[in-house]
Amino acid sequence: MWNEKIETMPRAELKKLQSERLVKQVKRMYEKVPCFKERMDNLGLKPEDINGVDDLHKLPFSYKSDLRDNYPYGLFATDMSEIVRVHASSGTTGKQIVVGYTENDLEVWQDCVARMFTELGADKNSFVQISFGYGLFTGGLGAHGGAQKIGATVIPTSTGNTKRQIQTMIDFGTTVLCSTPSYALYLAEEIEAMGVKDKLKLKIGIFGAEPWTDDMRKTIENKLNIKAYDIYGLSEIMGPGVACECKAQDGMHIWEDNFIPEIIDPETGEVLPEGATGELVFTTLTKEGFPLIRYRTRDICSLNYEKCSCGRTHVRMNKPSGRSDDMLIIRGVNVFPSQIEEVLLKVSGENITPNYQIIVDRVNNNDTLDVNVEMSEAMFENEIISIEKTEKQITAMLRSTLGIGAKVHLVNPKSIERSEGKAKRVIDKRKI
Amino acid sequence: MKQLSIFVENKFGRAYSIIDTLSANNINISALSIADTSEYGIMRLIVDDCEKAKAILKENGIMVKITDVLAIPMGNTPGELSKLLKIFTDSMISVEYMYAFVSKKNDGAVLVTKTNDTENSISALKKMGISPLNHEDLF
Numbered sequence: 054m055w056n057e058k059i060e061t062m063p064r065a066e067l068k069k070l071q072s073e074r075l076v077k078q079v080k081r082m083y084e085k086v087p088c089f090k091e092r093m094d095n096l097g098l099k100p101e102d103i104n105g106v107d108d109l110h111k112l113p114f115s116y117k118s119d120l121r122d123n124y125p126y127g128l129f130a131t132d133m134s135e136i137v138r139v140h141a142s143s144g145t146t147g148k149q150i151v152v153g154y155t156e157n158d159l160e161v162w163q164d165c166v167a168r169m170f171t172e173l174g175a176d177k178n179s180f181v182q183i184s185f186g187y188g189l190f191t192g193g194l195g196a197h198g199g200a201q202k203i204g205a206t207v208i209p210t211s212t213g214n215t216k217r218q219i220q221t222m223i224d225f226g227t228t229v230l231c232s233t234p235s236y237a238l239y240l241a242e243e244i245e246a247m248g249v250k251d252k253l254k255l256k257i258g259i260f261g262a263e264p265w266t267d268d269m270r271k272t273i274e275n276k277l278n279i280k281a282y283d284i285y286g287l288s289e290i291m292g293p294g295v296a297c298e299c300k301a302q303d304g305m306h307i308w309e310d311n312f313i314p315e316i317i318d319p320e321t322g323e324v325l326p327e328g329a330t331g332e333l334v335f336t337t338l339t340k341e342g343f344p345l346i347r348y349r350t351r352d353i354c355s356l357n358y359e360k361c362s363c364g365r366t367h368v369r370m371n372k373p374s375g376r377s378d379d380m381l382i383i384r385g386v387n388v389f390p391s392q393i394e395e396v397l398l399k400v401s402g403e404n405i406t407p408n409y410q411i412i413v414d415r416v417n418n419n420d421t422l423d424v425n426v427e428m429s430e431a432m433f434e435n436e437i438i439s440i441e442k443t444e445k446q447i448t449a450m451l452r453s454t455l456g457i458g459a460k461v462h463l464v465n466p467k468s469i470e471r472s473e474g475k476a477k478r479v480i481d482k483r484k485i
Numbered sequence: 486m487k488q489l490s491i492f493v494e495n496k497f498g499r500a501y502s503i504i505d506t507l508s509a510n511n512i513n514i515s516a517l518s519i520a521d522t523s524e525y526g527i528m529r530l531i532v533d534d535c536e537k538a539k540a541i542l543k544e545n546g547i548m549v550k551i552t553d554v555l556a557i558p559m560g561n562t563p564g565e566l567s568k569l570l571k572i573f574t575d576s577m578i579s580v581e582y583m584y585a586f587v588s589k590k591n592d593g594a595v596l597v598t599k600t601n602d603t604e605n606s607i608s609a610l611k612k613m614g615i616s617p618l619n620h621e622d623l624f
Contacts, residue, residue, distance in 0.1 A: 428492055428548045435490040435552045437520050437527055464494055467546040
C-alpha cells in the first residue's frame, strides 16, 4: 500500500480525522468564499454550529451551476498567487467551468493517484502509458502526477494516433495503460488485427472517465490478457483518483481522508440510509484552492461501508448507474443537451431554437453523436451549396463548443417525433 | 418564371409523398429536377399554380420556397441548347443549375436555368433576340 496507515485506518479514527478537517474547512470557506457564506447565513448557520461529520447534513449543497455563476475564480478559497494550476471541463452551457489547485492540492492529488496505482500493483518498475487527454482535461495530467509519484516510468502519449500508441506500447514496454474503456477496447481490437498481442508486456489497465459494463471489462481483459480496473473522478472534486477499485474489483474505494461521500435523495435532498442508492454528494476536506461542500455530482450510485478483503477501510462506491440530470458522457467528454441547444439557436437565424434530437450510439466500441435538426425557413435555401454551408457551420460550432465531433443531419420541419407535444431530445442507444 | 424548391430528406418514400400531396390537390407538374447529396436533395418543380402548391406543401410539413429562375424558349432541334449556352459563356455568365422540358403551349423546348447574374443574363439574351418566358406564357 502507498499509505498503509491512512488506507487501513479504523473507521472510528477516520471519522475523527474527517471531523477535524471538516470543521477547519467550513471555517475557512466561510471566511473566504462569499457564495458559501451567503448560503450559510441564509440557513442561519455559523461555522461554530459544525462540530464534526455528524453535522454535515446541516450544511448547504453546492451545484454545478455555482461554478458557472461564479466563473472563473469566484469559488476559489485562496489568493490567486497560491494557485499553481487550473483545469477546466464543460459546463451545462457553452461556458466551461474552471477549477484551481494550490501546490498542496497537487500533492494531495498525486498522493491519491499514487494510492490507486499502488493498490493495483504498479510501482517504480512499471511503465505507465497515459492515453488520457492532456491539457485542460484533468485525466492526462492527473494520472501523470500519480504515476510519477510512485516512481514509474511515465509515457505521456495522450489521446489519438492509435497505430503509434500500439507501437509505443510494444517498443517502450508499457506495463500499465490508462485510458477510457472504449478506447482500450478499440486499442485491443487494433492489436488483435495487427497480430501483435504477443509483443505486449501489458499487465494492468486503469480505465475511467466514462461508463462501461462488466461485459466490456471481460472483453478487454480477455483480448489484452490483463486485469482491467475502474476509476472514478470529476474535475470539480479533484480529477481522476477520487475513487478507484482495488484488486478485489468489488467497488471503488473513496479516499475518505480527503473526501466525504453522502448518498441523498435527488428530489428531497434527504440523506439516505447506508447502502441505499441515490445521488452521490462530495465534500472536500483538504482542498485549499477550490474546496466544495456537499457538491451534487448528479451521479446515481450506492456506498458500501463493509471492510474490503484488500484490508482497506475506506468506503467503496458502486459504479454509477445513471445521472439525475441530462448530462451525457460521450467518448469521455461531458455533453449537456443545453450546449447543443445554444449552438442551434445561434444558427437558426430566428429567435427560436429549431427542434432537434440527439442520438447517441456505440458503433465498434466508439461512441457516436448524431444531431438531427429540423430545418427552419431561414436555414433553407434553394442551393445545395448553401444548405451544405449551414450544415458545416453547425458541425463546426458543435465541435468547438462540445470538444467532440458530431454528425449533423438537417431534416424536415415537424419530422422529429414528439410525445405529448414535447420532442424527445435525447435517444441514447448505448447499452451500458 | 417561378420555381418551387423543396427540401427532400434522403428517406424511403419521401419523393412519392411529396408528389402524391401535389397530385391529390390537382397540381400539374411541367418539369422536375432533383439535386442530390448523400443526405438530402432539393427537388425543383415548375407547376401551374405555384402559390397553391406552396401552401399545400407547407401545410404538410414540407420545407418549400419559391425562387425566380429563367425560362428560355428554344427550338426542339440539335444545337439549340449549345447556342444558348454560348451566349452565356460569351458574356462570362456561369450556370448554377439547369433542366429542360418540352411545352405543349409554345410548341418547343424550354430551358430552365439559374445563373450567377440574372440581370446580365436577360440583357445578353435580349441582345440575341430571345425573351425569357413568363408564367403566363406557359400555362
